[in-house]
Amino acid sequence: MYAQMIKSEATQDDPEKLAAFQARIDAGEKIEPKDWMPEGYRKTLIRQIGQHAHSEIVGQLPEGNWITRAPTLERKAILLAKVQDEAGHGLYLYCAAETLGVSRDEITEMLLDGRMKYSSIFNYPTLNWADIGAVGWLVDGAAIMNQVPLQRTSFGPYSRAMIRICKEESFHQRQGYDAIRQMAEGTPEQKKMAQDALNRLWYPSLMMFGPSDKDSVHSAQSMAWKIKMNTNDELRQKFVDQTVPQAEYLGLTIPDPDLKWNDERGHYDYTDPDWSEFFDVIKGNGPCNVDRLAARNKAWDDGAWVRDGLLAHAKKKAARQHAAE
Numbered sequence: 488m489y490a491q492m493i494k495s496e497a498t499q500d501d502p503e504k505l506a507a508f509q510a511r512i513d514a515g516e517k518i519e520p521k522d523w524m525p526e527g528y529r530k531t532l533i534r535q536i537g538q539h540a541h542s543e544i545v546g547q548l549p550e551g552n553w554i555t556r557a558p559t560l561e562r563k564a565i566l567l568a569k570v571q572d573e574a575g576h577g578l579y580l581y582c583a584a585e586t587l588g589v590s591r592d593e594i595t596e597m598l599l600d601g602r603m604k605y606s607s608i609f610n611y612p613t614l615n616w617a618d619i620g621a622v623g624w625l626v627d628g629a630a631i632m633n634q635v636p637l638q639r640t641s642f643g644p645y646s647r648a649m650i651r652i653c654k655e656e657s658f659h660q661r662q663g664y665d666a667i668r669q670m671a672e673g674t675p676e677q678k679k680m681a682q683d684a685l686n687r688l689w690y691p692s693l694m695m696f697g698p699s700d701k702d703s704v705h706s707a708q709s710m711a712w713k714i715k716m717n718t719n720d721e722l723r724q725k726f727v728d729q730t731v732p733q734a735e736y737l738g739l740t741i742p743d744p745d746l747k748w749n750d751e752r753g754h755y756d757y758t759d760p761d762w763s764e765f766f767d768v769i770k771g772n773g774p775c776n777v778d779r780l781a782a783r784n785k786a787w788d789d790g791a792w793v794r795d796g797l798l799a800h801a802k803k804k805a806a807r808q809h810a811a812e
């Protein structure tokens with residue numbers, strides 16, 4: 488439906504302008520907010536950047552849940568800094584989306600009433616401390632795999648936001664790997680917890696890259712516009728190839744009995760996630776969808792007085808300025 492809308496909008500754009508726009512993209516130029524752009528390009532970016540921003544914000548919930556229960560003061564300080572970084576990422580991304588003519592309030596409301604998505608991964612729970620290590624290792628690891636190429640994306644504000652975000656995400660991934668390493672090298676019970684976290688979070692992490700290429704609705708057009716730099720399967724394969732040796736180093740087992748190195752391909756062969764589960768989760772039926780949206784709706788409602796106060800202040804200031812002119 489969305490793809491159809493974009494297609495029909497794209498064909499309404501002036502063909503000469505479209506060709507000149509595509510030539511700029513092909514030449515590797517950055518598109519800036521005031522430049523002419525096809526309506527489909529603008530809408531695709533709002534969808535992707537908005538979904539990304541929402542993921543950063545909703546992503547604070549499963550980790551924030553463990554700040555008060557971190558095992559040491561050091562781990563608590565690290566986790567607190569990480570969760571604050573995610574809020575910052577959300578804000579850069581909302582700002583990048585605003586340059587496309589949509590307000591942060593508008594896209595927030597679209598998240599809150601279910602019209603916009605956030606990453607499927609955050610609909611899974613974090614049941615114990617090992618999950619926090621695994622989130623840093625696997626979830627931030629998958630996020631970086633996706634986001635490093637996005638530093639070269641064609642839309643200037645998105646690309647610049649990604650450069651800063653990637654620096655922080657790589658710290659997040661390393662702290663997660665360090666936390667899970669400590670568990671894996673700890674008591675037999677701690678090692679069991681680390682293995683259990685890997686068992687539960689492996690496939691949801693693979694799902695973060697989106698559906699397989701044959702089911703990806705937006706990839707072809709998004710890659711032609713350099714909004715996406717790789718297909719979903721390409722990035723998923725890179726993530727598997729990078730993560731398997733990391734798990735081996737920890738002495739943990741990836742929960743995929745068919746996982747094996749393929750000499751011919753130069754990659755690991757692996758089992759795809761259960762795609763029916765993925766589509767069910769993004770439809771709203773994952774284990775935590777209801778809780779996550781309820782928490783964000785509550786935060787939005789609880790913050791209404793702050794927004795009202797700021798708005799009243801801005802209105803008063805504008806009226807004073809108007810009277811003085």
Ligand code: BYC
Binds near residue numbers: 547
């Ligand atoms: N979850 O045609 P496709 C983070 C939807 S990490 C939910 O392949 P596209 C963080 C997709 O929206 C995560 N929905 O789509 C890490 C589309 O539905 P609509 C954030 C998904 O856009 C640690 C439909 O499925 N990163 O923030 O070309 C701590 C068909 O898919 C998912 C980003 O967002 C999913 N996993 O490719 C804290 C990176 N996958 O919209 C925070 C930027 C697909 O037509 N985003 N869908 O209704 C992207 O690179 C791309 O949007 C995706 C999907 C690869 C995710």
